[in-house]
Amino acid sequence: MFMTDAPPHTELLDHAAYAEAVQIAVDANAAYYGDGESTLDDDAYDRLFRGIQAYENEHPDEVLPHSPAGKVAGGAVTGDVPHTVPMLSLDNVFSAEALTRWVAGLERRLGRPVAAFSVEPKLDGLAISARYHGGRLVQLVTRGNGTEGEDVSHGIGTVVGLPLTLAEPVTVEIRGEVLMTAEQFEAACAKRQAHDGTTFANPRSAAAGTLRAKDRPYVCELTFFGYSALPLPPGDDSELATRLRELPHSEIMELVAALGVATTGSTPVAGIVATTVEEIQRRIGELAAVRAELPFGIDGIVIKADSAADQAEAGFGSRVPRWAIAYKLPATEKITKLIGVEWNVGRTGIIAPRAELEEVELDGSKVRYATLHNAADITRRGLMLGDSVMVHKAGDVIPRVEAPVVHLRTGDEKPIPVPDVCPNCQGEIDKSQERWRCVRGRACKIITSILYAAGRDQLDIETLAESRIVQMIEAGLVADFADLFTLTHEQVLALDRMGETSTGKLLAAIEQAKARPLSRVFCALGVRGTGRAMSRRIARHFGTMDAILAADAEALQAVEGMASKKAALLVTELAELRPLIGKLVAAGVNMTEPGVTPPVPGQAGAADGEGADGEAADGAAVAAELPLSGKSVVVTGSMTGKLGELSRNEMNELIERAGGRSSSSVSARTSLLVAGEKAGSKRAKAESLGVEIITPDEFASLVAAFL
Ligand code: IVH
Numbered sequence: 022m023f024m025t026d027a028p029p030h031t032e033l034l035d036h037a038a039y040a041e042a043v044q045i046a047v048d049a050n051a052a053y054y055g056d057g058e059s060t061l062d063d064d065a066y067d068r069l070f071r072g073i074q075a076y077e078n079e080h081p082d083e084v085l086p087h088s089p090a091g092k093v094a095g096g097a098v099t100g101d102v103p104h105t106v107p108m109l110s111l112d113n114v115f116s117a118e119a120l121t122r123w124v125a126g127l128e129r130r131l132g133r134p135v136a137a138f139s140v141e142p143k144l145d146g147l148a149i150s151a152r153y154h155g156g157r158l159v160q161l162v163t164r165g166n167g168t169e170g171e172d173v174s175h176g177i178g179t180v181v182g183l184p185l186t187l188a189e190p191v192t193v194e195i196r197g198e199v200l201m202t203a204e205q206f207e208a209a210c211a212k213r214q215a216h217d218g219t220t221f222a223n224p225r226s227a228a229a230g231t232l233r234a235k236d237r238p239y240v241c242e243l244t245f246f247g248y249s250a251l252p253l254p255p256g257d258d259s260e261l262a263t264r265l266r267e268l269p270h271s272e273i274m275e276l277v278a279a280l281g282v283a284t285t286g287s288t289p290v291a292g293i294v295a296t297t298v299e300e301i302q303r304r305i306g307e308l309a310a311v312r313a314e315l316p317f318g319i320d321g322i323v324i325k326a327d328s329a330a331d332q333a334e335a336g337f338g339s340r341v342p343r344w345a346i347a348y349k350l351p352a353t354e355k356i357t358k359l360i361g362v363e364w365n366v367g368r369t370g371i372i373a374p375r376a377e378l379e380e381v382e383l384d385g386s387k388v389r390y391a392t393l394h395n396a397a398d399i400t401r402r403g404l405m406l407g408d409s410v411m412v413h414k415a416g417d418v419i420p421r422v423e424a425p426v427v428h429l430r431t432g433d434e435k436p437i438p439v440p441d442v443c444p445n446c447q448g449e450i451d452k453s454q455e456r457w458r459c460v461r462g463r464a465c466k467i468i469t470s471i472l473y474a475a476g477r478d479q480l481d482i483e484t485l486a487e488s489r490i491v492q493m494i495e496a497g498l499v500a501d502f503a504d505l506f507t508l509t510h511e512q513v514l515a516l517d518r519m520g521e522t523s524t525g526k527l528l529a530a531i532e533q534a535k536a537r538p539l540s541r542v543f544c545a546l547g548v549r550g551t552g553r554a555m556s557r558r559i560a561r562h563f564g565t566m567d568a569i570l571a572a573d574a575e576a577l578q579a580v581e582g583m584a585s586k587k588a589a590l591l592v593t594e595l596a597e598l599r600p601l602i603g604k605l606v607a608a609g610v611n612m613t614e615p616g617v618t619p620p621v622p623g624q625a626g627a628a629d630g631e632g633a634d635g636e637a638a639d640g641a642a643v644a645a646e647l648p649l650s651g652k653s654v655v656v657t658g659s660m661t662g663k664l665g666e667l668s669r670n671e672m673n674e675l676i677e678r679a680g681g682r683s684s685s686s687v688s689a690r691t692s693l694l695v696a697g698e699k700a701g702s703k704r705a706k707a708e709s710l711g712v713e714i715i716t717p718d719e720f721a722s723l724v725a726a727f728l
Pocket of ligand 1: 109111142143144
């Protein structure tokens, strides 16, 4: 997660290259601070900017007057409201080593250790100053060129976190970041879509555009988090002003929150006070680990000398304070080229486009493909082959193409070809829904479907290879996986390269598969939108296939994590799968979940109450006795000892047999983390949240009775 070396900068070989770089940076800045839609991604801009800085250091006599280096906001935007005190930006470091050097440098300058550091998230939005007079919000000003900003007071009342009145009638200037949360971004995109058919490229540019737009016919909500408070006017000598000059930064933040203004103190990434570089590093690791799951973007961590005395003595450089630094996290968004679009047919016949990209590194991993949701989505965004596109990837999420960068078009872009027939079977495509589907549905991908059903985490039919499935299909023996259970000895023996022994083995494996628990049989059906974890929850909730089939969408929603959309899809899917399920029942395949008491017919909903944890159907009295009852358990790293052989799915099954709930991500609700070898970010996150962490061996003894 930590980058070891400072990232490379653009190499500028002569004055012409330097002048061109300056122009590109100036244009990108104007766009970034203007409508928020830059021609360069942050990473590319940083590289270019450092290249310009390096060239200027070596050729001080060649520095161009309009160069962005040495200016706040790259000198991009001016406004007409003078700032009370300049609004500065921050210097960056990109590695643990550089951070250590920065701390050492600061301590050398002070001639003593820094008393304490405040470590807080670097919010990915826009700086803004909010002026309160007598407790009333009277003016909002953007950062602008750092000395003068633009009046955006028309935004007053649309920014969550910036109350119209403070808890006390004080006069004060609060500075902080305006951004859009994921939810606000979605709402804003929907509004813009409805209005002019376009969307915003990302939350940051949506926030920038929204803040500066004076006369949009629709209003989009924004969010503010304060990160500093200043006396107003600067020379004020009220009690509050004096406190703001003397208190450490961390206490000023408490004061800001007490006045009713939002700070990150109320989020999972609250600022902390650290006294050593190790503590700072640990907090950086923790914030980086939770980054992907936050409801708003962070692009780094800001480290500030906490005490007023340390800040005053360290002072300011031309553009940045010497007492603070931004530790940049790897970019989660970059601009790259859309080279091609593949149309893949999934197990259930869904035909989905996938973007093939010029490789980029995002959040520490190399990305060559990204999802494009469906054909309608491609049209909506107006994507074209050869487009420069903004790609997003953070943590474990699947990379996605966000939007084309329209002003980087060269004219050589081509329309994206869309298929007329199913790319797998050349059959007709059902285009009545946004998600296209082969009219043959599952039958289109029969080999994949059978292979999936026979897989280790489903029916676990060990000796059934793909080539064998193909043979069986070609011989007309199977048309779906239920047909496997009615194969006769003679039929299998008659297949090419099958002898007595291999036939016996295969049929025995199939026979064993009949006894798998309902959770696995259900998973084998390959219901759209329902994987292993959801299949287990459904099976534990209902206990029998009959109960599942009897459930309507409302009853299905009582299963933990089952949203209404998914429940509705499940009802449709189950209707489609009924004949297949009937064949399985007729073949004698098990349709019950061991250890689960089926609900009394007609009382399924009632017995489960709100259905929040699905345990009522498991027999609450029994569940309370189990070692993991009421516990949410996450497994990470490689398992060893008695658990060494278990797949992650089998670990999850074990957790659930022992009464717990398995989950793949650590959150405040996690009760236990089983951390094996090479446990990484999940362990760091569990530590930061104070979640109990145990070894695979300790876990094995805890659930020994269920192994
Ligand atoms: S302190 C003089 N704290 O990052 C100190 N800035 O690259 C100025 N930012 O202009 C800023 N989160 O827009 C500070 N916790 C935080 C921040 C933060 C985001 C932004 C801010 C600033 C820019 C500098």
